[in-house]
Amino acid sequence: MRISILLGVALLPLLGCTSQGAQHRALDDAYEAYSAGDCGQVMLSLSQASRYGRYSDPVRPEIALLRGLCLERQALFPDAIKTYEFMIQKYPSSEFSFRARARLETLEQLGHYQPPGKARPIAAPSADTWRTPASSATRP
Numbered sequence: 140m141r142i143s144i145l146l147g148v149a150l151l152p153l154l155g156c157t158s159q160g161a162q163h164r165a166l167d168d169a170y171e172a173y174s175a176g177d178c179g180q181v182m183l184s185l186s187q188a189s190r191y192g193r194y195s196d197p198v199r200p201e202i203a204l205l206r207g208l209c210l211e212r213q214a215l216f217p218d219a220i221k222t223y224e225f226m227i228q229k230y231p232s233s234e235f236s237f238r239a240r241a242r243l244e245t246l247e248q249l250g251h252y253q254p255p256g257k258a259r260p261i262a263a264p265s266a267d268t269w270r271t272p273a274s275s276a277t278r279p
């Protein structure tokens with residue numbers, strides 16, 4: 140009896156490590172799938188990694204960034220942008236939020252993103268636009 144209790148107490152800390160180890164394995168699987176271009180598997184592995192962790196887990200920003208990168212790869216730019224904006228708001232001091240800001244800048248340069256409060260430039264009208272009917276009639 141005493142041996143089973145001692146054995147149970149000795150194995151108790153390993154149970155927490157198993158969950159954390161499973162989370163890291165799922166995250167590693169997500170990176171491997173991303174490298175292979177399999178975004179469906181990436182999303183599955185990221186969901187598994189999210190389930191293994193706690194809500195305040197420090198791995199959450201990394202999971203969100205990889206999810207955004209995969210959405211971007213699938214040309215789901217609005218979803219990727221929302222993911223990046225969520226990260227920046229929820230985890231402002233995270234290294235992964237810094238990377239998310241860089242991705243938003245890249246998407247802005249590519250024309251897929253317009254930051255809030257920033258006006259999009261309007262093309263200058265051509266010279267023909269300003270010509271009135273009377274001025275065009277006097278030209279030969």
